[in-house]
Amino acid sequence: MNDAPMLHPSFQSKFSSRSMGVKLLIVCALALVMTIPALFVNDLVDDRTHRASDVVKEISSHVGGQQTFLGPTLAVPYDIPATSSAFNAKHGTYLVFPAQASATVKTRAEEKRRSLFKVPVFQADLNFEAAFDLNGVPSAAPQGAVLDWSRAEFIVGVTDARGAISDGSLTIGGKTLPLSPAETTENFSLGSDAAQQLKLKLFGARPGNVQPNSHFAVTAAMRFSGAQRIALLAYGKTTRLNMQGDWPDPSFDGGFLPVNHNITPSGFTADWTVPFIARGVRAEGVGDTLTGLDTTALGVSFVELADPYQSVTRSLKYVLLFLGLLFLSYFVFEVTTGKRVHPAQYVLVGIAQIIFYLLLLSLAERIGFDFGFLVAGAATVTLLSTNAGWIFASRAQAVRAFVVFALLYTLIYLLLRLEDNALLVGAVASFLAVAGAMYFTRSIDWYGSLPDTATPNQ
Secondary structure: OOOOOOOOOOHHHHHHHEHHHHHHHHHHHHHHHHHHHHHHHHHHHHHHHHHHHHHHHHHHHHHHHOOOEEEEEEEEEEOOOEEEOOOOOOOEEEEEOEEEEEEEEEEEEEEEEOEEEEEEEEEEEEEEEEEOOOOOOOOOOOOOOEEEEHOOEEEEEEEEHHHEEEEEEEEOEEEEOOOEEEEOOOOEEEEEOOOHHHEEEEEEEEEOOOOOOOOEEEEEEEEEEEOOOOEEOOOOOOEEEEEEEOOOOOOEOOOOOOOEEEEEEEEHHHHHHHHHHOOOOOOOOEEHHHHHHHOOEEEEEOOOOOHHHHHHHHHHHHHHHHHHHHHHHHHHHHHHHOOOOHHHHHHHHHHHHHHHHHHHHHHHHOOOOHHHHHHHHHHHHHHHHHHHHHHHOOHHHHHHHHHHHHHHHHHHHHHHHHHHHHHHHHHHHHHHHHHHHHHOOOOOOOOOEEOOOOOOOO
């Protein structure tokens, strides 16, 4: 028979509720539970992000969207007569790229707004130069193909012709010809992935005097609008590009990065050089020669340094760390002051933290992430520190809480801005926070109840 005394259930429950160890476990559990509302905030951010994306597509559709250009390329129709082995005649287009190509692009960008959303749009003046050497052409034509040089035309390409601001022109031998929809019937697409193929709208000019084994130079000029990104394909065996713009935050992308660039608050300049060996596309061939040209795009994206939705999403990734440190701070205050804090009060603190993210999102859309974080953070820190003063009935404790929470929010902001070093800083800060909690609670009897007054540290 067990003679050990049995605790009355109500007394045992009361004891458990007052145990410091159990209280810490409850606080940790509450921190985990409070991450659930953060998931709904994350869904709200996704919804706003999709809305912003829809606005971008709507505005872009009116100005041409992301534009990619192909410089002057010679297109020569060919026929393969029917033979005994091939009963049907075949037709196609033979492409010849210039031996030397150079282009200059000057852009002027601005932001177009729709409600709270904004999209960078641009106008671009493009000037192409192309030097052709037709000695030995054709060298990669299909067997039996007969090229019709009388119907040869120079083509240029663009992804969305609706962005044309003025008519384009092509000059050869001192004669200027207007660009019009190309007469070639072949539909050129770039890229092997059908779902992501880049389709070009072709414009051309037929000079009527192109002959094999000749040398000549061609220039072309166009003016187009677009949104977010502009790119030029490496259309020559050797291609050089100089691009200038007034956008202060360009992002260089595509198959090749510029060999040199300069970015200032008033704009940027960049130069690319793509030699033939790096281009990886034949100098001439049938229409599918263009397939691999999409990997040679020389692009500039007009981006904002601080995307509010991306920044808020990144801040939500630290929500568990943030709530954990916040609850841990209140628990340390509770232990060192001897004042009991009800779990419901922890829940209110967690709700205040979730509302911080809603404030941050709504303010970042209007005044940017940095100022939004400052305003939302200052408001939340003030509320939390005032709440600490109410709970612990001490102005000194309110000041102490203000300092601690201000440092905590500063840490979170730094984590969002450090990017590459965020993990290291976050890990070190968390380690120091836990070490501080261990120090301030070193004299606590975790099996005992919460003392009525603060216990001085020994």
